[in-house]
Amino acid sequence: MALIRKKDVTQWLQTAWSTKQATQPAHDDKTGAQIYSEPFQICLLPELLTQGRTQALVHEMINKVHWSRKQMDLYEFYQSTDLSNMAECHLLTNFLQLLRKQVRPWLEEVTGLKLDYVSASCSMYTCGDYLLVHDDLLKDRQIAFIYYLSPWEGAEEWNEEQGGCLEIFSSDEQCFPQFPVQRKIAPKNNQFAFFKVGARSFHQVGEVTTFDYPRLTINGWFHGATNEAFVADSSRAFPRLSYLQPDINNRPKLGLLLNDVYLKAATCRSIQKRIEENSEICLYEFFKREKFELARAQLLNDETLSWRRQGPANAHNYEVLDLSTAKGTVEELLQLFRSNAMFHLLRDFTDLDLYGVDAITPTCSVELQRWSHGNYTVLGDGLVSEDNTLDLVYYLNAAEGAAVITYLSPEVEQRSAAVENGQNVSGDAEQTLDEEMEEEEECHDDSVLLTITPVDNALNIVYRCEGTTKFTKYVSRNTPLDKGPVFVISCSYKE
Template identity: 65%
Template sequence: MEKSRAKVTSEDIADGEVAGDKNDCYTTGSANGEPKCKVAKLSTEANIIADLTLNHSYTTPSFTQQLKAEWSSQEKQDFHDLATDVKVFRDPFQVCLLPDLLQNKITCRQLVDEMVQKVQWSRKQMDLYEFYQSADLSNMATCKLLTSFLQMLRRTVRPWLEALTGLKLDYVSASCSMYTCGDYLLVHDDLLKDRQIAFIYYLSPWENVEQWREDQGGCLELFNSDDHCFPVFPVKRKISPKNNQFAFFKVGSRSFHQVGEVTSFDYPRLTINGWFHGASNDDLISDIMRPFGKQEFTSPVNKLSININELLNEVYLKAQTKKSIQKRIEDNSEICLYEFLRREIFEQALEQLLHDDTLKWRLEGPANAHNYEVLELDTASKSISRLISLFSSTEIFALLRDYTDLDLAGPNAINPTYNLQIQRWSHGNYTVLGDGAICEENTLDLIYYLNASEGAAIVTYLSPETDEPLQKQRNEDSDFDDIDFDEEDDDSVLLTITPVDNALNIVYRCEGTTKFTKYVSRNTPLERGPVHVISCSYKE
């Protein structure tokens, strides 16, 4: 995984030596992946007793009744109470914002002090996210204030939410989250087992940083959904972090949201977040019924308009090279063929991809599975058409048979097929694991890069054995829906493909193997433009 990002930790808190003004929160640090934090002193007096009293405005019967009526209302217009600044957004789904949840803002500073001094942060890394998380607050006996905050949620907020929403809420799970520069959480709906209400409590008590600007990132980003309950681009609404603000929404089949990438190096995005649980969520049925799309495969093109010898590096057409490639794939199930195309063919194709305005691109969705651009192949011409013909031709099927001994050509080939995409990758693009990412039968994948850039369009393959614990963990009462891994020491990672120009990666992918393309951080340098990938899959 990419390690070159700002880190936050609790080891150096006391020294307070930070670059910039006295309000700077943290600096880059540790190479071992632990958070390295230098949090400015918040000038909280040690003898001040923490006050977890809720804002008096929210606990009055009249306000509770008013907000209950608004929550259950079928009105399409947003609600904004000018007296309290409470808001209920109804589009794309209903979210309530309670500013100044706690009566005493000093408590926010005390909570942050305890978070950075006592919380043991774990780095969470997967296809869906990168950030730091604490244990559940119920398991943090040494953090007295945070456990008291959990008790306040249970004893005061839970019954208040029950009265407001009409839902029976049995218990609360909560943890602390910290997003440093480059961290993110991609599109998901929170729908799992008995989750009923999701909540986020924001902590940003530093002077002049109580309300984040949108360009600092870390927004709660909400998505519309289509008729099949899939999230669609673009983001419909953004809610920036704001100190002492409590946001909550009903978890459902359309409650798609994400945490936008944090772009500020100056402060971390700190929250206490979790769920109010009740009976099994009725929307789970809708979730199960969602029809995930499958890759479409087609037969090879019988006639290639140009000689394959004029396109490929002649080294890869030699009999001895073919034998060596086959042996490597037999032993390792993968190989990378550098300088696969003749240099002039590669350069012509790259030039057209970067500068031909007649090429038409579409965004590949749904947002909870994919976010990258795909070339509409019927708009291709010249050099790009030539490559499309190459990778879809009977000639390439025959060459791949020589490389792999798979029945993709010849007398034993029954019905070989292929799928081809030309992809364009830039900042914010990704794919995530899901039903569509699981290979249902053995395939041969080709991944070829043009305009390669370090950190963009990195493909990770996970072993079939990962699927069982992945699904199991998604059905347990865990804070997030995916397993975590560090590709440097996790056995589930079979292979990581990094971009190299004019390199053809060949991967034999067994049934059940999953893969994803890592989120492209806004810290990734793309000065030469987007990375382009020719991605093909072949079946016997």
């Protein structure tokens, strides 16, 4: 606590915080305190507690804190309850008192903001864990803070190979975060970081890539008046897919591309029945094997194909093919998905008005995606279907656990509902659940409608109702991609 008690440091920070300098960080030589001003203001204070106190705190975190696994589109890590709810953890309770009694008034002085109360919890990220791009904007959050704990010898400050940096994004005119990451702040023992929450405070926790240590923090927010940016934020929307009419000029011969079995009338009837009952089906070996192999080889080897990263960073991170550079078998397959023949076939598979006299304005969107480590999509308006849609998902060079798609039902508050996803698979844990937890489990089971497992040359067909949402899970570095990236042809059709 020595640092924030020093009057001259406080004054220096106050001045540095209120004067927005150019890109150079302001740095106090005596204390090592720093303020970055770009892309948004962040302050780093080294040595918050007196030497040697962090070990005991970490000991308490590891031995006494009850951790729950948080797992959703946006994150995967362990979190504790709020520090105000930890009577048995004396050091953490003391830490909360320090935040309330000393840090809060001090931050008011430094930032000039009125801060009423603090909420804080402990977080633990183990190898493969992450927290994707977000802005922290919620109601009355004014200042976000993170206190880093890493008291292990030789690991007091993490290096690039260990991952787990706090990564900072800049944003465009419409306040959408942009790739690439602008600044990385590595975990450093006993360092306290804070920033003002606003419409541009985009940040993430990069995937932890070391098995040696967990990334431990005490983090949370100082709350005050309702954040003005939060009010404005509600009108901000994600970009949406663009839909096109079927391409009538292009007449692919289905018989040359598709596995013959899918063209038989009897097969079409069973597919239709199955989709009617289950809203989904997976058609294995959809294209002729040689077509699939040709397309896969081309996707892996053809350097004239042009890929671009699809942002904004708070919505998705994967590459899409510039369709104008497609040729050969890849082009053939892509053209097929937009062709009248495909609309016709899908009508036969589903009985939807995608073809024929009752089809007034059938449309589709087609995208060829390339998935590698670190790629993801998150839930958001852009992925909520406004109308009923028929989705097709076709994998090439599939790998277990990469580009897995989850569909969620519309009714429940999505993020909190599926937070416990994947929890309590072991029977032991199940038995110790209290009733309240069981209710949460049920809620989660209800909200996950379907998970698509990647299989080579399989065409997944999903009929989704209005309001249904989906995301493609973050591909962690623990997912083996020895055979190269995974390719996904993702299409949506509307009547």
